[in-house]
Amino acid sequence: MILKAHAKINLLLNVMGIRLDGYHELETIMQTLELHDILEISEAPNIEIDITGADLPTGPENLAYKAAALLREYSGYTRGIKIKLYKHIPLAAGLAGGSSDAAAVLNGLNQYWNLKIKPKELASLGAKIGSDIPFCLQGGTALVRGRGEIVSPVKHHLPPLGVVLVKPLFGVSTAQIYRLFDQVTNPFHPDYRGMLKAIERNDLVGFIKYLGNSLEPVTISLHPEIIKIKKEISNAGAIGTLMSGSGPTVFGLFENLSSAEQAAEKINMDSYWVKATCFC
Ligand code: C5P
Numbered sequence: 001m002i003l004k005a006h007a008k009i010n011l012l013l014n015v016m017g018i019r020l021d022g023y024h025e026l027e028t029i030m031q032t033l034e035l036h037d038i039l040e041i042s043e044a045p046n047i048e049i050d051i052t053g054a055d056l057p058t059g060p061e062n063l064a065y066k067a068a069a070l071l072r073e074y075s076g077y078t079r080g081i082k083i084k085l086y087k088h089i090p091l092a093a094g095l096a097g098g099s100s101d102a103a104a105v106l107n108g109l110n111q112y113w114n115l116k117i118k119p120k121e122l123a124s125l126g127a128k129i130g131s132d133i134p135f136c137l138q139g140g141t142a143l144v145r146g147r148g149e150i151v152s153p154v155k156h157h158l159p160p161l162g163v164v165l166v167k168p169l170f171g172v173s174t175a176q177i178y179r180l181f182d183q184v185t186n187p188f189h190p191d192y193r194g195m196l197k198a199i200e201r202n203d204l205v206g207f208i209k210y211l212g213n214s215l216e217p218v219t220i221s222l223h224p225e226i227i228k229i230k231k232e233i234s235n236a237g238a239i240g241t242l243m244s245g246s247g248p249t250v251f252g253l254f255e256n257l258s259s260a261e262q263a264a265e266k267i268n269m270d271s272y273w274v275k276a277t278c279f280c
Contacts, residue, residue, distance in 0.1 A: 001112050003039040005104035006032045006139060006280065007095040008132065009163065009244040009251050012190050015181055015214040023131065023147040024178060027192045029154065030132075032139040033163060034257075035277040037087050037097065039064070039104050041112055044082035047072070054087035066129045067102035068109060074125055075115045090273055092171025094245030096132040103136030123149065132245075141199075141279075143192065156199045158207065160279045162260025164238065166229050167249040167273040172219060177246040180218045188214050208240040208253065219247035226250060229269065236263035 008030050016025040047068045049058040056062060060069065068081050083105065089097035106126055110117050117125075119137065126133030131148030141154040181187065190212025198206035220226045220243075229250045230241045237259065238252030254260040257278040264276035 001041050001108060003041065003104040003108040005037040005039060005089075005097075005100040006136075007035040007089045007097060007100060007165075007277075008032055008136065009095065009165075009242075010213060011242070012192050012195050012210060013213040013215060013245065014190050014192055015178070015187070016189070018182065019147065021147070024181075026145060026148060028144045029141070029192055029195055030135050030144050031141050032280050033095075033165075033277045034280040035089060035095075035165070035275060037085060037089050037101055037104075039086075039101065039108065040084040041105075041108055042082045042084075044080045046080035048080065048082045049085060050082070051085045051087060054091055056087070056091065063098040063102040063130060064105045067105040067126070070125055070129060071106060071109050071113075071115070071117075075113065075117065077113050077115065079113075081109060081112070090167050090171075090249070092173070093167050093249040094172075094243065094247045095165070095249055096136055096245070099130040099132035100136045102126065102129055103133050106133070107137060123151070139280075143196065154196065154199060157202050158199060158204060158279075159256065162254035162257040162276065162278050164233055164236070164252040164254065164260050164264045164267065165244075165249055165273075165275045165277065166233060166252075166267060166269065168223070168225055168229065169270070169272065170223065170248060172222070172246055172248050174246040177215055177218055177222075180221070181215060184218060188212065188217060190214065204239075211240045211242045211253075213243055213245075215246050216243040219243060223248055229272070232267055232269055233263070236266045238263065
């Protein structure tokens with residue numbers, strides 16, 4: 001069985017206070033992108049992971065492995081699985097690459113092993129191993145709240161916008177960025193309600209005005225290069241730019257995929273990773 005694991009961006013990320021479980025309360029609007037990893041699953045006696053395209057651990061610390069192990073334990077299924085993972089989404093990038101692989105494993109094995117686990121149960125299993133997994137299981141455009149476990153789909157008629165992603169050579173630690181956020185005296189709180197209203201009105205110009213991320217100034221304080229990347233993508237014609245998640249990837253939005261592809265050709269920054277894709 002072949003599975004696709006799509007990247008996501010945060011069109012808006014509002015980080016609020018710390019919860020009793022140590023995580024932060026969030027309000028975020030997430031969007032699935034066409035860019036994806038590919039997973040090929042086949043019969044095996046144990047859980048085996050084989051990775052092409054990235055230098056990642058293949059043992060129990062790997063999120064795809066964790067997802068398979070958790071599902072096996074939860075369902076009592078006794079066979080293993082071989083997962084061949086072809087990575088296209090960069091690591092530690094703010095694009096939910098690892099969470100998306102884990103979500104694809106949960107959805108895929110639920111079918112492959114014929115477990116008939118309900119979507120809500122799968123989401124709470126997924127939330128145990130990563131905050132972005134409940135969203136990745138559903139995909140599309142969604143308002144995501146709580147720690148990441150409350151996922152409400154957003155219906156809209158916005159065109160499938162083009163997206164240019166630019167990731168500098170370094171990655172960031174999400175936990176470190178959240179720790180630094182806690183020290184900010186006057187954090188930025190973008191308004192998700194305003195963005196949702198603009199999306200409902202099908203108002204592209206209004207929607208762009210609400211792009212915002214509480215973590216962007218924090219990651220910029222560590223890596224000011226992010227400002228340069230935003231300028232470069234704007235100069236290439238983006239209608240809006242924002243850092244995704246805890247970063248460091250910056251995305252630029254374009255009216256369609258072909259304008260994103262043309263812009264990506266123009267961007268040439270210190271051998272940074274540049275990719276044109278679109279909403280899906
Ligand atoms: O859940 P996940 O492993 O993706 O989260 C990575 C880190 O991000 C957590 O260890 C935590 O420091 C931070 N985080 C948070 N609040 C959230 C989601 C993530 O503080 N809602």
